[in-house]
Amino acid sequence: MTVIILERVPVSVRGELTRWMLEIHTGVFVGSLSALVRDLLWEHVCDQMREGAGFLIYQTNNEQGFALRSCGPTSRKLVQVEGLFLVRIPS
Amino acid sequence: MPIRDLHILPKVRDSWSYLYVEHAVIEQDDKAIAIFDKEGKTPVPCAALSLLMLGPGTKITHSAIKTLAENGCLVAWSGEEAVRFYAVGMGETRSSANLLRQAAMHSDPELRLRVVRRMYELRFPEQLDPGLSIKQIRGKEGVRVRETYAKWSRETGVKWSGRFYKQNDWRRAEPINRALSAANSCLYGVVHAAIVAAGYSPALGFIHTGKMLSFVYDVADLYKAEIAIPVAFRCTAAGENRLESRVRHLCRDTIREQRLLGRIIEDLERLFASEGLDRREAELFDRFYARPGGLWDPDEGEVAGGINYAGDEEEDDNA
Numbered sequence: 001m002t003v004i005i006l007e008r009v010p011v012s013v014r015g016e017l018t019r020w021m022l023e024i025h026t027g028v029f030v031g032s033l034s035a036l037v038r039d040l041l042w043e044h045v046c047d048q049m050r051e052g053a054g055f056l057i058y059q060t061n062n063e064q065g066f067a068l069r070s071c072g073p074t075s076r077k078l079v080q081v082e083g084l085f086l087v088r089i090p091s
Numbered sequence: 092m093p094i095r096d097l098h099i100l101p102k103v104r105d106s107w108s109y110l111y112v113e114h115a116v117i118e119q120d121d122k123a124i125a126i127f128d129k130e131g132k133t134p135v136p137c138a139a140l141s142l143l144m145l146g147p148g149t150k151i152t153h154s155a156i157k158t159l160a161e162n163g164c165l166v167a168w169s170g171e172e173a174v175r176f177y178a179v180g181m182g183e184t185r186s187s188a189n190l191l192r193q194a195a196m197h198s199d200p201e202l203r204l205r206v207v208r209r210m211y212e213l214r215f216p217e218q219l220d221p222g223l224s225i226k227q228i229r230g231k232e233g234v235r236v237r238e239t240y241a242k243w244s245r246e247t248g249v250k251w252s253g254r255f256y257k258q259n260d261w262r263r264a265e266p267i268n269r270a271l272s273a274a275n276s277c278l279y280g281v282v283h284a285a286i287v288a289a290g291y292s293p294a295l296g297f298i299h300t301g302k303m304l305s306f307v308y309d310v311a312d313l314y315k316a317e318i319a320i321p322v323a324f325r326c327t328a329a330g331e332n333r334l335e336s337r338v339r340h341l342c343r344d345t346i347r348e349q350r351l352l353g354r355i356i357e358d359l360e361r362l363f364a365s366e367g368l369d370r371r372e373a374e375l376f377d378r379f380y381a382r383p384g385g386l387w388d389p390d391e392g393e394v395a396g397g398i399n400y401a402g403d404e405e406e407d408d409n410a
Contacts, residue, residue, distance in 0.1 A: 062347060063108060064107055081111070081112075082111060082339040082343060083339075083340045083343040083344060086110075086133050086134070086135065087133065087134065088130060088131050088132070089131050089133070089134070091130070091132065
């Protein structure tokens with residue numbers, strides 16, 4: 001399963017994503033994509049998002065069962081502590 | 092939020108292994124545990140975590156410790172690579188069935204010997220000759236450990252001249268020994284957390300004896316050759332930069348690959364032959380936190396607790 005969360009991105013980016021995934025809430029997409037398709041699609045979204053920001057979450061075989069990536073000025077920052085993903089809320 | 096039904100906590104096998112924190116403040120924040128540093132705050136999913144390792148320069152509050160204990164997360168204060176102190180809650184079961192079984196097998200020399208044999212058997216791929224005495228098995232184990240170190244030294248090219256961890260020994264500063272200490276800290280901590288979570292005692296060791304963590308050393312030795320030793324040699328071979336941190340990262344991946352958190356619990360059940368035991372009573376204690384335990388009776392074994400056994404004349408407040 002893959003989840004993409006986007007904020008402040010051009011409408012066309014969201015529209016395009018709905019060809020691959022379901023938009024269950026504004027800017028929240030869910031789908032199941034192969035690793036290759038997921039990476040290419042995320043790369044494409046990051047290229048097109050302008051001032052926007054977003055997170056990519058996908059299932060993978062690590063301790064937490066998922067991995068996270070972020071792109072653009074997201075309000076919360078991803079931190080990886082020795083292989084464990086956590087989220088920092090800047091003060 | 093006090094946890095009333097322990098089933099809400101993830102099982103050990105589904106948990107995340109550990110998190111190491113230094114130079115930060117850990118506080119309770121909006122019912123969550125969060126790490127505060129100059130950058131901001133980072134919430135920690137403590138119910139999903141088995142072990143929180145606090146390094147130098149950390150401060151932690153009373154309410155944070157309380158929440159960690161309630162959520163079955165072991166807290167370990169570690170200094171210069173060595174763990175100094177552990178704090179645990181009540182584990183993740185309210186039933187003492189496993190502990191009582193461990194104590195019974197510990198105090199019966201024949202059963203204890205059976206557990207010791209099983210512990211050694213788990214480490215050798217081949218069947219152990221039933222005629223071997225414990226002394227002979229100990230010798231075999233010594234050879235196995237020596238060969239493991241030698242093998243990883245050959246494979247990684249890291250020189251190995253023995254384990255030194257005396258604090259005043261200058262050779263302690265050898266990178267490979269520092270890496271081993273860091274890897275062992277992670278392994279011991281995770282094993283300790285699993286032992287407590289499943290309701291066993293860390294002190295009642297079968298091979299090791301006499302210390303408060305004897306059983307942790309017993310169980311950690313089952314996995315050292317697959318986890319701590321290879322990780323330490325590989326990380327040392329890659330250089331000295333951020334050595335301990337890289338060890339902790341590779342340890343996490345190796346613990347995952349080896350399915351350690353699932354295996355510990357299975358191995359403990361096998362050691363004490365407790366598979367298939369009637370767990371209904373234990374289940375009830377875990378689901379209903381206020382359920383009273385029984386009272387021991389020399390003839391009946393156990394009578395129901397929470398009942399006043401006084402006749403009409405006497406009053407007894409201790410039922």
